[in-house]
Amino acid sequence: MNSPGVSPQRVLLAFAPLTLVVAVLSLAVSGAVAPTPPLDPGVVARWSLPLLTLVTRLAAVVAIGATTLCALVLPTTPKTHHVHKRAVVQTNPQAWELAARIARVAAIVWALAQLASVIVEYSVTALRPMTEPTFGSELWVFLTQVDLGIAYLWATILTAFAAVFVVLMTHYTSAAWAGTLCLVSLVPLALTGHAAGAASHDLAVSSMLMHLVAVTMWMGGLLILVVVSRHLGAELPSVAARYSQIALWCFIITVVSGVCAAWIRLNGVGELFTTPWGLLLTAKTIGFIALGAIGYWHRERTIPQLGEGRAKPFWLFVGVEVLIMGATTALAVTLSSSAPPVPQSPLPDPSPVWEATGYAEPPAPTFATWFTQWHPDPFLIFGCLAAIVVYLRWVYRLRKRGDSWPIGRTICWVIAWVSLLWLTNGGPTVYGRILFSAHMIQHMSLVMITPVLLALAGPITLATRALPARHDGSRGPREWILALVHSRYARAWANPFVAAINFVGSMWIFYYTPLFELALTTHLGHILMTVHFTIAGYLFANVIVGIDPGTNRPGYPLRLVFLLATMAFHAFFGISIISMNSLLAASHFGQLGLAWWVDALVDQKIGGEITWGIGELPTLGLAIILVVMWSRADTKEAKRRDRRAERDEDAELEAYNAMLAELAEQDAQR
Structure with a gap:
């Protein structure tokens, strides 16, 4: 099913270098890794933090994408099934097994990279070089007593816990548990970065969590689909169609969460073109629009063509899609390392209501305000x-x-x-x-x-x-x-x-x-x-x-x-x-x-x-x-008995009367 000119292997070989190049260029141009005199954590810490973040995100993407395909798309046991009551297809479990092996490696890399990024994060946040003699004790205080540090600590613990489940997964249920724990590991990450600020905190956290979940499932699923495609054979069209459904929902969630995130970090649409952060966001938005267009083309054209034996258009668009995803991921890392136009730092002297709830004090409650006051999530x-x-x-x-x-x-x-x-x-x-x-x-x-x-x-x-039932042994929504x-x-x-x-x-x-x-x-x-x-x-x-x-x-x-x-x-x-x-x-x-x-x-x-x-x-x-x-159940039961009586000429009543007559005759004889 693969095209000689556009093979999955070539797509993957181009993905990593392009992602790294875009990340380095965007970091250099945006000034996100510029020195911060008079206190500076050092050039190693400044550059290693965004690059470690990139490794962490990519490992999470691969782990979550692989567990998603294992739980929802790929079959895990050999099985023969029929397509359109004629063709016989032999399910190949090698694709599931390969995806599971990739998930295990990615989960371990994710946990190790997350641990390393926590150390470097403190160095950059506190502007303390890692060579300082008291760095270790200061890091411990940061992880146990500061809200941001506690969030990073929980992210590290949950990631390690999820990695254990991913390593042990062997079937659909364990894959679902592993994937769920991987998604739960993203929750502390949604509480850090720009989402940790006091401005629109709840909205920022929800939009960030939605964005992380959707992007990781979408991008990771596509990467794993490319890797395991050589083991799918005649199953590739059905597997691609299933992934396309997941990708559509992920694209919608990404758009919604992205709009919410931009809304609270920009003062207006004009800043998309007049600020460095806005320009990065504009470039990322263009990439996602292109991804949406490619996804639509897949659903309408290239996936149906796979069933006809024409794989070249599919792999051509997949190659472009993977490369755009890599570039947008690099831009996302740069955005998270840069300061947006709207400051996300805690508010000076907030009111008690704002400090307790994260939003301004509403007016006194009336019947009208119960329907006019909103705090959207x-x-x-x-x-x-x-x-x-x-x-x-x-x-x-x-x-x-x-x-x-x-x-x-x-x-x-x-x-x-x-x-x-x-x-x-x-x-x-x-x-x-x-x-x-x-x-x-x-x-x-x-x-x-x-x-x-x-x-x-x-x-x-x-x-x-x-919901349609599946016949190849895999588990769909039904x-x-x-x-x-x-x-x-x-x-x-x-x-x-x-x-x-x-x-x-x-x-x-x-x-x-x-x-x-x-x-x-x-x-x-x-x-x-x-x-x-x-x-x-x-x-x-x-x-x-x-x-x-x-x-x-x-x-x-x-x-x-x-x-x-x-x-x-x-x-x-x-x-x-x-x-x-x-x-x-x-x-x-x-x-x-x-x-x-x-x-x-x-x-x-x-x-x-x-x-x-x-x-x-x-x-x-x-x-x-x-x-x-x-009452309705009694009525239905009475109707059911009436219909049965009509069918058997009231045999139940006749039997009951015969029993009474027999008892009466026995009494008369005694």
Whole structure:
């Protein structure tokens, strides 16, 4: 399938030199490695830091790309399958094995380069030469007591931990775990660099994390596809098409995150052409636009031509795509090493609200401000919109092939994600970080309202019907969903008793431990809180009124008992908050100094009343839905028995009457 003129080997040989040359030239031109008198860490430290960063990024790209292809694209076991009911294709596992070996080497290089870059990072940040006698002790203080150093330390630990999992991966599940841990290792990196500044901190962190995840999966997947292509043979068209789907989503995420990052680092569009940082960003943007155009051409032209035996156009465009990716990666490293036009340093003398939340104090809450005050998070906004788009695409796919899907479920899904978008970006988030009562409105809606709508929408049932099945032994989205739903871990958490305990117990553990304050004061903690309680609410709602598989639902009477029991626990939780005479997260709520003064303890009691009230109303709604489902189930059972009676001329009733007659005859004989 390879073209003699444009071979994958030649593409890879040109990738590394071009990336290095662009990195060196951009660093020299931008002045990112210029001396910093009177204190200078030295020319070795100044040059080695961006180059080590480049090695770290490239190793991460390869490791994440390889684990992504191993988990989602490539088959791992030999298997014969049919294409269009005629051609027979023998799956070759050598591509999977080669990708796994590359992932292991890249993960080890990533961990070692990350460790080295931490040492050099301190030298450049503190302007301390590495030859100083006290450098080691100062480095330890930096890694254990300074926020930036702690982030770098966690990045090193997580990278080493991920490398262990990558080395040990042998199949799809282990590849998925390894890839997930590699992606988690990117989180501390999103907290450093320009994202570590105080200006628009949450927006910067989310956009940086999205950018890192998308770029590494996109670029790494393409590089690994080039390397393993010689082992794919007739499978190359299907493998390329699968990767193309991943690349499309990565391109969209990269564009969204890139726009957000540029928005908070530029004073206007004009600085794209008048500042060194803006010129670098412009060059990088041009590269990504070219990559998007090439990706579109792949999907429309070159991948279909692979099935016709015409590989030359595909490899020609792949070669150009890989080289552009290398150049844009080098520009990205230079951008991260240069100062943007908008300073990202901490604000001088920030207000208590800004210091605690990262945004200015909002106006006093009114009905209107709950809908006009927004604190957008690109990660959550994109997730909500993507969930709606994917669900609607699945429904369209069913309708296109003549299958039906209830419109009510679609409406529930759209409303659920629109409400989640508002809860996590609008007034509930803006006021939920400074008022306990507002936080409880947000929290109880996340755990009691949105999950019910998600359960009624039946997303897993829709996915298993709409997503295509694979026949070559690899795992696509449908196979992963089924594997997850039927795994013993998912079944354990979806068990009715466990789901109910998790649903209620999580609230007590969260609010009466430091986890609550962690969610209020850190962006990552807030994201994890949102994800956990939404999933916990969905698991419980799926037991009570859901239609998705994955749990052994008890009978309707026992479901009602579960519901009433959780309602009692929620009421008791609300009463416990009302009865408290001390503040939860006192160091946070007690030091905000709001201009529109609020008694924090009185507001907390109001939050307890809201917890009680919001907990009761959705529970009542769930009870009504459950009773309606119970009634419909009885009606369906009665109709089913009637139809069976018509088919067998009421044999069940005849047998019952015969039994009664026999018993009567026996009584008469006695």
